Amino acid sequence: MSAVKVASGIAYDYVSGIRNQRVFPDAEALAGLQNFDKPLPTTGTNCQQVLEQLHSYGSPATVATTGGRYFGLVVGGSTPAAMGANIITSAWDQIALMEASSPIVSQLEKIAGRWALELLHLPSEAFVGFVTGTTMAHVSALAAARHYLYQKQGYDLAEQGLHNAPELKVVLPEEAHISVLKALRLLGFGRSQFIFVPCDTQGRIIESAVPEFSDNMILVLQAGNLNSGSSDDFSALIPKAKKAGSWVHVDGAFGLWARASKKKSALVEGVENADSWAVDAHKWLNTPYDCGMCIVRHKQALKEVMTTSAAYVETQDMWQAKDMLPEFSRRARAVEVWAAIAELGSQGIEELVDRCCLYAEMLAEGLESLGFNILNDVVINQVVAYLPDINLQRAMLQKVQQSGECWFGKTTWQGREAIRLSVSSWATTEDDIQRSLKAIARAIDEVKQQAN
Numbered sequence: 001m002s003a004v005k006v007a008s009g010i011a012y013d014y015v016s017g018i019r020n021q022r023v024f025p026d027a028e029a030l031a032g033l034q035n036f037d038k039p040l041p042t043t044g045t046n047c048q049q050v051l052e053q054l055h056s057y058g059s060p061a062t063v064a065t066t067g068g069r070y071f072g073l074v075v076g077g078s079t080p081a082a083m084g085a086n087i088i089t090s091a092w093d094q095i096a097l098m099e100a101s102s103p104i105v106s107q108l109e110k111i112a113g114r115w116a117l118e119l120l121h122l123p124s125e126a127f128v129g130f131v132t133g134t135t136m137a138h139v140s141a142l143a144a145a146r147h148y149l150y151q152k153q154g155y156d157l158a159e160q161g162l163h164n165a166p167e168l169k170v171v172l173p174e175e176a177h178i179s180v181l182k183a184l185r186l187l188g189f190g191r192s193q194f195i196f197v198p199c200d201t202q203g204r205i206i207e208s209a210v211p212e213f214s215d216n217m218i219l220v221l222q223a224g225n226l227n228s229g230s231s232d233d234f235s236a237l238i239p240k241a242k243k244a245g246s247w248v249h250v251d252g253a254f255g256l257w258a259r260a261s262k263k264k265s266a267l268v269e270g271v272e273n274a275d276s277w278a279v280d281a282h283k284w285l286n287t288p289y290d291c292g293m294c295i296v297r298h299k300q301a302l303k304e305v306m307t308t309s310a311a312y313v314e315t316q317d318m319w320q321a322k323d324m325l326p327e328f329s330r331r332a333r334a335v336e337v338w339a340a341i342a343e344l345g346s347q348g349i350e351e352l353v354d355r356c357c358l359y360a361e362m363l364a365e366g367l368e369s370l371g372f373n374i375l376n377d378v379v380i381n382q383v384v385a386y387l388p389d390i391n392l393q394r395a396m397l398q399k400v401q402q403s404g405e406c407w408f409g410k411t412t413w414q415g416r417e418a419i420r421l422s423v424s425s426w427a428t429t430e431d432d433i434q435r436s437l438k439a440i441a442r443a444i445d446e447v448k449q450q451a452n
């Protein structure tokens with residue numbers, strides 16, 4: 001049998017059983033991972049056996065992120081078309097450099113990018129590049145930001161390098177996501193260049209605490225705080241920053257998708273006036289990992305940083321991926337974005353966002369009735385809650401995670417150890433929410449009984 005047939009059969013088997021699979025593997029499944037721990041093989045194994053090993057010992061040890069009851073990190077599942085497109089993309093194995101290396105991928109990158117801009121109501125002239133995720137979108141956009149600001153000052157970074165470069169400052173919320181800090185570090189920015197601005201109880205930057213802007217500043221804002229889901233006040237901040245000549249970059253890893261919902265778009269009003277945006281498709285758009293989008297208004301700046309030219313990759317097209325993004329060789333991620341959008345349409349995406357937000361409210365209500373305090377305003381898909389008895393909370397969390405019924409993790413919010421649940425999957429149903437609440441209630445009861 002062909003490898004593709006075997007793999008498709010295994011993938012089908014896995015996907016059709018996902019709703020009944022434990023969300024986190026049990027001890028037996030984890031012990032089964034020892035089966036992979038073998039010496040380097042000197043001779044090969046039949047392909048079917050290789051794939052069957054993956055299924056026998058690998059599938060049971062997966063975390064069922066696509067099943068509807070995974071509320072950890074901020075993770076979507078995979079829509080059926082996006083997952084199918086991912087499988088087809090593997091079969092195609094395209095070189096996603098430029099049109100000459102793959103006409104189909106180049107075309108789908110353009111269309112998926114245009115659709116994404118429409119869905120997110122961002123400027124149509126912006127460039128959309130497909131990268132591994134928000135972290136690399138930050139790296140790309142912030143590299144363009146630095147180049148652009150230096151160019152305005154008459155400093156040629158590409159020629160002169162960083163050693164004697166003029167000062168640049170980065171203004172960012174105290175609540176900035178760790179990926180922003182990593183991106184800045186990768187680009188050679190140091191902590192002495194950061195101006196951290198205090199945030200309010202929802203993790204929004206406090207406007208009155210923001211320093212005076214200037215043309216040697218990058219302002220980083222958030223659409224969707226990792227814990228609370230709240231967004232900064234873009235309408236108040238961006239015009240001021242832009243007037244002073246600063247570059248505004250938005251971390252919208254998941255929260256930017258609120259733009260796709262009429263009910264929620266007011267929360268991110270004014271975000272369209274920024275210079276660059278980082279957003280994931282593998283979160284709320286529900287494409288498989290890894291897939292993020294780097295969106296930059298000043299595409300010439302991005303191109304000047306990222307360009308790679310050689311006779312063997314010559315192209316007439318101004319905006320090919322190889323000249324716009326950090327990777328040279330890369331996966332054809334846009335195919336999955338195209339497929340998810342084609343499958344759901346703008347209405348389906350709006351319904352997905354609204355449904356997740358509604359389920360987050362249901363979770364918050366259910367948790368409150370179980371004795372939790374809700375720490376955040378549940379404005380989109382995030383719920384942060386705590387039990388007044390911290391030992392009960394810790395034991396409950398461990399029991400829920402061990403139960404395999406659902407999965408969520410802990411966080412620290414406003415100095416308090418709490419639990420955080422994120423509803424981002426197209427697969428989550430109301431039944432999943434109720435089932436998860438029951439698992440939490442059961443865990444609390446069991447811990448209390450054990451204590452007596």
Ligand SMILES: Cc1ncc(COP(=O)(O)O)c(C=O)c1O
Binds near residue numbers: 224
């Ligand atoms: C607000 C925010 N920014 C950035 C990231 C990093 O995204 P990625 O893991 O796709 O690089 C995350 C991931 O959860 C996030 O929630």
